[in-house]
Amino acid sequence: xxxxxQPAPPLLEVEGLTVEYRTGRAWTRVVEDVSFTLDRGETLxxxxxxxxxxxxxxxxxxxxxxxxxxxxxxGSIRFRGRELVGLPERELRRLRGREVAMIxxxxxxxxxxxxxxxxxxAEVARVHLGMGRRDAWRKAVEMLDxxxxxxxxRRSRDYPHQFSGGMAQRLAIAAALCGxxxxxxxxxxxxxxxxTVQARVLELLRDIQQQTELAVLFISHDLGVVxxxxxxxxxMYAGEVVEHGAIEELFLVPRHPYTEGLLGSIPVLGSGEPxxxxxxxxxxxxxxxxxxxxxxxxxxxxPVACAVGHPGLSVVGAGRDVRCHRATDLHxxxxxx
Amino acid sequence: MSQTSAPSRPRSGRLGRASAVARREPLAxxxxxxxxxxxxxxxxxxxxxxHDPDAQQLMQRFQPWSGEHWFGTDDxxxxxxxxxxYGSRVTLQAALVAVGVSVLIGVPAGLLAGFRRxxxxxxLSRVFDGLMSIPGLxxxxxxxxxxxxxxxxxxxxxxxxxxPQFFRVTRAATHEVMGETYIESSIAIGxxxxxxxxxxxxxxxxxxxxxxxxxxxxxxxxAEASLSFLGLGVEAPTASWGSMLSTAAQTMxxxxxxxxxxxxxxxxxxxxxxxxxxxxxxxLAATGRKAVDE
Numbered sequence: 001x002x003x004x005x006q007p008a009p010p011l012l013e014v015e016g017l018t019v020e021y022r023t024g025r026a027w028t029r030v031v032e033d034v035s036f037t038l039d040r041g042e043t044l045x046x047x048x049x050x051x052x053x054x055x056x057x058x059x060x061x062x063x064x065x066x067x068x069x070x071x072x073x074x075g076s077i078r079f080r081g082r083e084l085v086g087l088p089e090r091e092l093r094r095l096r097g098r099e100v101a102m103i104x105x106x107x108x109x110x111x112x113x114x115x116x117x118x119x120x121x122a123e124v125a126r127v128h129l130g131m132g133r134r135d136a137w138r139k140a141v142e143m144l145d146x147x148x149x150x151x152x153x154r155r156s157r158d159y160p161h162q163f164s165g166g167m168a169q170r171l172a173i174a175a176a177l178c179g180x181x182x183x184x185x186x187x188x189x190x191x192x193x194x195x196t197v198q199a200r201v202l203e204l205l206r207d208i209q210q211q212t213e214l215a216v217l218f219i220s221h222d223l224g225v226v227x228x229x230x231x232x233x234x235x236m237y238a239g240e241v242v243e244h245g246a247i248e249e250l251f252l253v254p255r256h257p258y259t260e261g262l263l264g265s266i267p268v269l270g271s272g273e274p275x276x277x278x279x280x281x282x283x284x285x286x287x288x289x290x291x292x293x294x295x296x297x298x299x300x301x302x303p304v305a306c307a308v309g310h311p312g313l314s315v316v317g318a319g320r321d322v323r324c325h326r327a328t329d330l331h332x333x334x335x336x337x
Numbered sequence: 338m339s340q341t342s343a344p345s346r347p348r349s350g351r352l353g354r355a356s357a358v359a360r361r362e363p364l365a366x367x368x369x370x371x372x373x374x375x376x377x378x379x380x381x382x383x384x385x386x387x388h389d390p391d392a393q394q395l396m397q398r399f400q401p402w403s404g405e406h407w408f409g410t411d412d413x414x415x416x417x418x419x420x421x422x423y424g425s426r427v428t429l430q431a432a433l434v435a436v437g438v439s440v441l442i443g444v445p446a447g448l449l450a451g452f453r454r455x456x457x458x459x460x461l462s463r464v465f466d467g468l469m470s471i472p473g474l475x476x477x478x479x480x481x482x483x484x485x486x487x488x489x490x491x492x493x494x495x496x497x498x499x500x501p502q503f504f505r506v507t508r509a510a511t512h513e514v515m516g517e518t519y520i521e522s523s524i525a526i527g528x529x530x531x532x533x534x535x536x537x538x539x540x541x542x543x544x545x546x547x548x549x550x551x552x553x554x555x556x557x558x559x560a561e562a563s564l565s566f567l568g569l570g571v572e573a574p575t576a577s578w579g580s581m582l583s584t585a586a587q588t589m590x591x592x593x594x595x596x597x598x599x600x601x602x603x604x605x606x607x608x609x610x611x612x613x614x615x616x617x618x619x620x621l622a623a624t625g626r627k628a629v630d631e
Binding site: 062064067093094095096097098101102104105106109110111112113114115123124127128172175176179 | 525
C-alpha cells in the first residue's frame, strides 16, 4: 500500500518479465527480462518483427499466457500498484474487460459469428456492469454510436459478417471499451485494414484517449503507424527490449542498430533512396548464446567487442535505454525531418 | 471499400436468405420438405388414418389397393395405410430416442474434452474409443435380455453406440473453435470458463452437431427397422415400419407390396436425412466463414 507522501504508482509497471513456453519436455524462453511502464492517457508502442515477443509480453498483462501452455517464469506486472503475477484466475477475470481490455489484429475473427453486433458489446455490460438484458442493449447501442458506427440502432442487429473490416474493428473497440477500462491492449489493430481505414481507426483511438485518459499498449511492426499514435516506443528483438525512448528521440536519433534498420525500411516518398532492409531473420527462441542476439544481423557488429557477452540494457538518457555494446560510440541514422 | 459501405448481400431478411439457400441446395431442400411431410403425417396420424391400425378383419386379408383400403390390407386384414401412418410415429420416436441419448452423452463430453484438453481429453477419448469397439447389435440384444423387450430400451442401446460419433464431431469442432480469436477475445473480456463454453463455443459447434444429428437420425431409422425385424423392437400388434417389414417378409410371395411399401418409406426417409445433413454441411462451408473483406 502506498504512503500518502509517495507519488502514485504508474498505471502499469512491468518489471523483468520473463515468459516461457513448453516445447516438449523443456521450457523455452520467449520473452526475457522485459520492463516498461505506462501511465494513464499515455501510449506505449511495442515494436518488433514477428516472433520478437511483443504480443506475448502484452498478453501476459491479461494473464493469458497460461492458456497456450506458457508461464511467467520471472518478473512482476503491477497494475495500479497491484501485483498481477500469481493472482488467482477469478481475480484476473474481474480485471479483464473491466480494467484492461484487448483488441486484436483481425477484427473479423475476433467477433463471434453467432452473435449480432449489439449482443457482442452488450455481453461486456452484462458480465462486468451487472446490467440486465435491456440496459445492456441500450448501453451497447450507445457504445456503437460512440465509436462512430452510423445508424447504431439498426447496425446493432447486424451480424459481424455484415460489417466491413474498419467497421468491425470499431465494433471490437466498442466491446473492449464497454467496461470503461483504463488500459487498452491493441495487438496490431490496424494491420489487417486498408490504409485509409487504418488512419480513421487510429484517429478514433486518439479521440477516445483524449476524452477518457485511456492508456494504450500498442503492439505493431509498422513504425509508420506507431509514429501516428505512440508517445514512447519499446523496440523488441528476440524476446528482449533493445531500445526504449520517447518517439521523437527514437525516430530522429536511434541508438540501436536494429532500430536504425527498422527505420530504414520505412518507405519515404520521393526520397529516391533505396529501402534498407535488415539481412537475415530473427533467431528462433531458445537458440541464444551468451553474445548479443542481434550481432549476426548487425551491420555495425565487431568480431571481438560484440561477441564478448550479452549486452545489458543501459540508460543513455532520460527515459532512454539501449541494449548494445557499442551504444556510446555508434552514430546511427534516423529519420530525417 | 469505404468504411460506410452497406453489406454486400441484399438484406431481405430470414426469408430471403432461406430462399437463397434453397436455390443453392435444391436436393437438400426437397429432402427437408419430404421429411416435414413425414413428421406432419406422424403428428397428425389420428386425423389421417382411415382405420384403426390394429383392428383385424380376418375376412379381408391381403386386399388389393382400393378406395376403402388405399394401400390394401395385410395378413390380418389390417389397413396398411393406417399402419404406415401410425408406424411412422413409432419409428420416428425410436430414432429420436437413439439420437437424443447419443447427443446427451456425446456432446457435453466432446465439449469438455475439446475445451479442457490434456488428461481429461485423453481419458474421455479412450472411453469413447472403447465404446466404439462394442458391436451395436450385441449390446442391444444384451440390454433387451437384461431389461426386457421394448423398442425404447433397444434404441437407448443404439444411442449409446452412436454416442462416440457425436463425441468426436463435437470435440473436433470445439477444438477448432477454441483456436479462434473470438474465443480469446471472450476470455479477454473476462468471461468465466462456463460462459466461454456455453455462450461462445457451443453456438459455433452446433452447426457441426446438426449435420451429425441429421445423418444419425437416418441411421437410427434403419436401426429401428433392423431391431424390429429381429423381434427386438415393438411388440406384436403395434405397427412400426420395421415390424411391418418383418411380418410382411413372411408373406412376401403372396403380397409383395406389403414389403416394398414400408421398405420404400425407410429407404426414402434415411436418404432424405442423409441428403439434408450433406446439404447443411455444404451450405455451412459456403457461408460460415465468409467474411466481407475490405
